[in-house]
Amino acid sequence: MKERITPHLRALIDAGSEAIKNQFVKMRGKNTKKKFPTLDPLEEEKYSPTKGLVHKYKRTALIKVSNYCAGHCQFCTRCRDIGTPEGDLSKEDIKNIITYVEKHTEIVEIILSGGDPFFTPNVTYELLDKLDSIKSVRVIRIGTRLPVHAPRSFKQRNVLDVLEKIEAINRFRCPVHVLIHFNHPDEITKEVSDLMWDLRRTGVVLFSQTVFLRDVNDNVDILDKLFMKLHSLGVIPYYIYRCDYVAGREHFVVPFMREVRIMIALWKRLPGLALPQYIFDAPGGKGKIRVPYLSRQIPRSFADTEGKTIEI
Numbered sequence: 001m002k003e004r005i006t007p008h009l010r011a012l013i014d015a016g017s018e019a020i021k022n023q024f025v026k027m028r029g030k031n032t033k034k035k036f037p038t039l040d041p042l043e044e045e046k047y048s049p050t051k052g053l054v055h056k057y058k059r060t061a062l063i064k065v066s067n068y069c070a071g072h073c074q075f076c077t078r079c080r081d082i083g084t085p086e087g088d089l090s091k092e093d094i095k096n097i098i099t100y101v102e103k104h105t106e107i108v109e110i111i112l113s114g115g116d117p118f119f120t121p122n123v124t125y126e127l128l129d130k131l132d133s134i135k136s137v138r139v140i141r142i143g144t145r146l147p148v149h150a151p152r153s154f155k156q157r158n159v160l161d162v163l164e165k166i167e168a169i170n171r172f173r174c175p176v177h178v179l180i181h182f183n184h185p186d187e188i189t190k191e192v193s194d195l196m197w198d199l200r201r202t203g204v205v206l207f208s209q210t211v212f213l214r215d216v217n218d219n220v221d222i223l224d225k226l227f228m229k230l231h232s233l234g235v236i237p238y239y240i241y242r243c244d245y246v247a248g249r250e251h252f253v254v255p256f257m258r259e260v261r262i263m264i265a266l267w268k269r270l271p272g273l274a275l276p277q278y279i280f281d282a283p284g285g286k287g288k289i290r291v292p293y294l295s296r297q298i299p300r301s302f303a304d305t306e307g308k309t310i311e312i
């Protein structure tokens, strides 16, 4: 994955943000002894019935809108794909996705992901328009990091069109949730907090997702500040993930016990609505494991949603 840094991120790095720098600037030669074997730990390819669709959990299907993001996060789980045209959806691909979702009426929730759905607003608009008329779809989620990469993009005409569409779906059809990937309080500039107000006016409920990252946010005070800031902007911290075990990304992974200690400290300090669930999407397992951190010990293995034992 190439380095890709927006002018907005560049300005934050130039102003001295180590946390932004460590997420977006390629660290050459940085490595650890531990080596992860795979570029696809979540086996998304195995669960893809048609191009652009991942159907791993019965009631939820995830649509990869494209492989493009405004900025490239160097720890990305999908780093093997990001920035490549292979994820572009043709009319035919979109038709196949929609037909699959129509047929599989057990799918209640659709997640638009990618790449970044707000970075390819025309495709997202088309998908929302088609999903709008599938009766069995009752909830739509959109995962994005564009507010962090380039908040001013939300003033562009075709992004505003998507927001209008979201507002209409929210009013008359079903809830649309927007999940924003935030990792550090430096990412919440004045522009970004103003944008949270604009987004909330469309009726969406805002959630955040965070990844534990070494030398970015592996610290109680930083995460305390991040989650309280988000809470006060009406963004509900949903998940904090253990960094996925992607080959070449070993140096981002925080030691398990350090994460546990941070979570215990956060649990003591934060209001319930500001405390995200701590998740490990273990390689080889099906389902996101809620790490039982209050036991103060990490089990050596977990049972996944299908009862299979996953060693860690």
Ligand SMILES: *Cc1c(COP(=O)(O)O)cnc(C)c1O
Pocket: 054, 055, 056, 057, 060, 061, 062, 111, 288
């Ligand atoms: C994470 C994920 C979901 C959603 O999981 P929730 O626990 O409902 O947030 C759905 N599909 C795929 C492929 C995922 O990776």
Ligand code: SF4
Pocket: 068, 069, 071, 072, 073, 075, 076, 077, 078, 079, 082, 114, 115, 116, 144, 145, 181
């Ligand atoms: S925004 Fe998300 S999908 Fe895009 S590079 Fe960053 S982590 Fe990966």
